[in-house]
Amino acid sequence: MSVERRLRVGLEASASVVDVDVDEQLRLVLDRGRRRRRLVRVATVAAVAAAVVAALVLVPRALDRTPRTTEREFTVTRVLDAPRQLVWNAWTRPEQLARWWGPRGFTIPLDTISIDLRPGGRLRATMVADADGTRYPVDMVFREVVAPQRLVLAWGDPHRPVPPEGAGVATVTLTDLGDKTQLVFHQSGGNTEEGHANAEAGWDQALERLAEYVAKEAAP
Amino acid sequence: MHGTGAEPWQGADDDAFTWFFRAEFPAVLKTVWLVLHDRGRAEEVTQDAFVQLLLHWPKVVRYQRPDAWVRRVAIRIAVRTLRRDALGRLLERGMEAPMPPAPVDVDLLRAVRRLPPAQRAAVVLFYFEDRPVSEVAQILGCADSTAKAHLHKARQRLAELLGEAVADVS
Numbered sequence: 112m113s114v115e116r117r118l119r120v121g122l123e124a125s126a127s128v129v130d131v132d133v134d135e136q137l138r139l140v141l142d143r144g145r146r147r148r149r150l151v152r153v154a155t156v157a158a159v160a161a162a163v164v165a166a167l168v169l170v171p172r173a174l175d176r177t178p179r180t181t182e183r184e185f186t187v188t189r190v191l192d193a194p195r196q197l198v199w200n201a202w203t204r205p206e207q208l209a210r211w212w213g214p215r216g217f218t219i220p221l222d223t224i225s226i227d228l229r230p231g232g233r234l235r236a237t238m239v240a241d242a243d244g245t246r247y248p249v250d251m252v253f254r255e256v257v258a259p260q261r262l263v264l265a266w267g268d269p270h271r272p273v274p275p276e277g278a279g280v281a282t283v284t285l286t287d288l289g290d291k292t293q294l295v296f297h298q299s300g301g302n303t304e305e306g307h308a309n310a311e312a313g314w315d316q317a318l319e320r321l322a323e324y325v326a327k328e329a330a331p
Numbered sequence: 332m333h334g335t336g337a338e339p340w341q342g343a344d345d346d347a348f349t350w351f352f353r354a355e356f357p358a359v360l361k362t363v364w365l366v367l368h369d370r371g372r373a374e375e376v377t378q379d380a381f382v383q384l385l386l387h388w389p390k391v392v393r394y395q396r397p398d399a400w401v402r403r404v405a406i407r408i409a410v411r412t413l414r415r416d417a418l419g420r421l422l423e424r425g426m427e428a429p430m431p432p433a434p435v436d437v438d439l440l441r442a443v444r445r446l447p448p449a450q451r452a453a454v455v456l457f458y459f460e461d462r463p464v465s466e467v468a469q470i471l472g473c474a475d476s477t478a479k480a481h482l483h484k485a486r487q488r489l490a491e492l493l494g495e496a497v498a499d500v501s
Contacts, residue, residue, distance in 0.1 A: 114489050115486070117493065118439065118443075118454065118489070119458050121440065122443075122459040123459060124436060125365065125436070125439075125440055126365055129357075129360060129364050133352070136352075136356055137353070139378060140378055143382045
């Protein structure tokens with residue numbers, strides 16, 4: 112018998128012993144199909160819900176932000192010639208803050224400074240322009256206080272920004288380098304586009320003043 | 332009826348699917364069994380294929396031949412299963428699987444089990460389902476020439492195996 116003939120006859124004969132309960136199989140398949148449908152439906156509902164949340168929450172939030180203050184941020188990094196605890200004190204004690212806070216050409220009268228050093232507490236101060244006496248009040252909230260390494264300060268109301276400063280967040284990170292301390296100042300938001308350049312320049316000067324101040328304090 | 336909450340295959344479609352299922356499921360199961368040589372796995376794979384068909388039923392009836400469609404899916408799953416377990420568990424289990432009672436050509440089945448998955452599928456579709464090469468190719472998802480090559484190699488190998496087997500007996 113040729114291979115081909117054996118295949119035709121042999122396969123047919125073998126398959127003929129495979130009997131099947133069609134009704135039982137049909138029930139199983141319909142059941143599995145329904146379960147799959149339900150899974151697909153649940154997944155679809157979840158996807159639609161996620162899309163709706165995105166549309167309702169994220170999109171307005173993005174729109175809300177764009178026209179008022181352009182999302183801006185900057186980082187200033189400095190290595191200070193002073194141990195970390197000393198730098199921390201300069202940030203958190205009013206009499207020391209008064210020595211360096213603000214750009215050059217500004218003074219912060221000690222009696223305008225109040226510091227409630229705890230999460231949710233406030234930092235208030237008033238910068239006075241040496242040239243003409245114009246007063247610039249500062250009102251911030253401590254979001255995080257992790258002595259002696261991390262401060263997070265927030266200000267403003269995202270829904271009612273007060274020109275020229277909108278809402279913003281500043282994060283100060285102090286890294287212990289032994290005799291020295293690395294300071295990273297990061298600010299996000301908080302300024303209109305125009306005010307932004309001023310803020311960065313202002314902080315750059317303030318941190319320069321801080322560097323001079325703590326170096327003098329740390330000197331023997 | 333296509334009332335609220337009705338599944339797409341309910342109503343008229345439900346009847347059509349049920350009718351098709353009763354007509355084709357046993358045939359597809361046999362084909363898959365001839366490829367897999369494992370009753371349990373063959374049932375699983377055939378069910379998988381028909382579940383797929385059920386989910387795509389409205390489109391498949393409208394635009395394609397459901398019998399070819401469901402075989403293509405079933406063979407694809409079966410061949411994938413065989414390849415995955417090619418040198419492993421399933422093949423060994425297939426080798427040792429109890430043979431159906433006489434008058435089955437046991438030597439032939441043993442020889443078919445030693446063919447690579449795609450060749451096995453091609454042989455079953457061509458000799459058992461009696462399909463032309465073009466349809467075998469379509470179901471396997473390959474070119475006609477590839478299907479022809481599968482069949483050619485399979486025949487050679489089987490002749491070799493069965494020749495030995497016959498010589499051993501006599």
